[in-house]
Amino acid sequence: MIPPKPASRPDRVGLLEYGRRFRRDILSAQPARLYRAWMAEFRTPFFRSYLMNDPALLDLVLKERPDDFPKSDRVREGLAPLLGRSVFVTNGDEWKRQRRIIDPAFGKGRLRDAFPAMKDAAAAMVARAKPGPQEIEVFCSHAAADVIFRTLFSVPIEDALAARVFNEFRDYQRTQPLLNAAALIPLPRWVPRPHRRATTRAARAIRTAIAALVDRRAGEIAAGTAPDDLATKIMTYPDPETGHRFSPDEMVDQVAIFFLAGHETSASALSWALYLLATFPEAQARVAAEAPADWDAFDLGDLSKLPFTRDVFRETLRLYPPVPMMVRETTRAETFRGRPAPLGAQCVLSPWHLHRHERLWSDPDAFDPDRWRRPETKESERAAYMPFSAGPRVCTGAGFAMAEGVLLLSRLIGAFEVAAVGAPPVPVAHLTVRSRDGIKLRLTRR
Numbered sequence: 001m002i003p004p005k006p007a008s009r010p011d012r013v014g015l016l017e018y019g020r021r022f023r024r025d026i027l028s029a030q031p032a033r034l035y036r037a038w039m040a041e042f043r044t045p046f047f048r049s050y051l052m053n054d055p056a057l058l059d060l061v062l063k064e065r066p067d068d069f070p071k072s073d074r075v076r077e078g079l080a081p082l083l084g085r086s087v088f089v090t091n092g093d094e095w096k097r098q099r100r101i102i103d104p105a106f107g108k109g110r111l112r113d114a115f116p117a118m119k120d121a122a123a124a125m126v127a128r129a130k131p132g133p134q135e136i137e138v139f140c141s142h143a144a145a146d147v148i149f150r151t152l153f154s155v156p157i158e159d160a161l162a163a164r165v166f167n168e169f170r171d172y173q174r175t176q177p178l179l180n181a182a183a184l185i186p187l188p189r190w191v192p193r194p195h196r197r198a199t200t201r202a203a204r205a206i207r208t209a210i211a212a213l214v215d216r217r218a219g220e221i222a223a224g225t226a227p228d229d230l231a232t233k234i235m236t237y238p239d240p241e242t243g244h245r246f247s248p249d250e251m252v253d254q255v256a257i258f259f260l261a262g263h264e265t266s267a268s269a270l271s272w273a274l275y276l277l278a279t280f281p282e283a284q285a286r287v288a289a290e291a292p293a294d295w296d297a298f299d300l301g302d303l304s305k306l307p308f309t310r311d312v313f314r315e316t317l318r319l320y321p322p323v324p325m326m327v328r329e330t331t332r333a334e335t336f337r338g339r340p341a342p343l344g345a346q347c348v349l350s351p352w353h354l355h356r357h358e359r360l361w362s363d364p365d366a367f368d369p370d371r372w373r374r375p376e377t378k379e380s381e382r383a384a385y386m387p388f389s390a391g392p393r394v395c396t397g398a399g400f401a402m403a404e405g406v407l408l409l410s411r412l413i414g415a416f417e418v419a420a421v422g423a424p425p426v427p428v429a430h431l432t433v434r435s436r437d438g439i440k441l442r443l444t445r446r
Helices: 015-024 055-064 073-083 092-106 110-128 136-153 160-172 196-223 230-236 248-279 281-290 300-305 307-319 369-373 379-383 398-415
Strands: 039-043 048-052 132-135 326-329 334-336 339-341 346-349 416-420 427-429 433-435 440-445
Touching (some): 048 339, 055 346, 073 196, 073 248, 110 136, 132 136, 136 160, 160 196, 196 230, 248 281, 248 307, 248 398, 248 416, 248 440, 281 398, 281 416, 300 398, 307 369, 398 416
Parallel strands (some): 048 346
Antiparallel strands (some): 334 339
């Protein structure tokens, strides 16, 4: 059985019609040929962009010359009201300085420190789960947010400030796509942007709520009562080269992206993983059989005892990468596969297309967790897998995300059987890859 993906548009369609479809959903707007092309060039009177599926081009942009291909200002423009100058949108020396402060908090040994808080959030998730039909995206958003608040600020989602951030973010996430038309179509500044006022108001409300959390922690640090969690580490760690520490405003920027990256993406991946297991009962039974009998004794090292669950989560990230597209920008004239690209051209790197590419994967649309353990798995498949990006800008929390996903998936499937309800969900791109009309599952206690 093949899990659903949105129907691609015909290979040829007019620019205005493409624009309308892009506004509705960037996934279904893409032509079917992109699932087999090594590169596609898009030209309009205003811009050029290049969608890159060629592994050599991916290495060039992400690994070999990353400084020559910074993140596009077009993406930053859409997300700046929420993320400010966070590590997700900055480039050059500013980005490097931010990573020097942030990376140690997610370094070796830090995941072990944070794992007990993840376990507490997983236990709380199972306790909240009720038998019967569930809107699983809402359920997973709550669980993923709880993980973020427990590991970042040592508070459960029931904390008043944490709940305020979660509620504001839930209302925001469908008003502003992670990639909007401006990311691929550099419109003149005078062209109105849809939802700009509503999005700006929502972003301001989220940042105000985050600022309250940061201020509370700053007071705890000053009083010597702050817990030794991720927020404390990041707020107190100086840049080893300059001695700079994040100011409160800078910390609000970083917490906003931690919440976006750690909450939205985790909730998306967990929702799709549960749907896939509901659709494939044999795989679900294997995940349930792996789940430990004694969760109290379960530790970070025991995740290695859940290899099939991990492969299910990896396969989910392949089929439904939470961030479907990333955009870089040329800083000088380039040549891509023999085609000239001017200064300022947009380089679109699409895990959504790479992970289902017909020339890179065997059975690209099939849900096949066992593919990750077959010795004959093609090297091209492993090279094309990039749910967390690659190179110097790889997601600093990738290890946290994998541990969290496997833990939550095993914990829930060990306690409940899940079954699909209603029509198959259709993926669309909002802040992350979500279902157009939600994902309905029925939970039954084991």
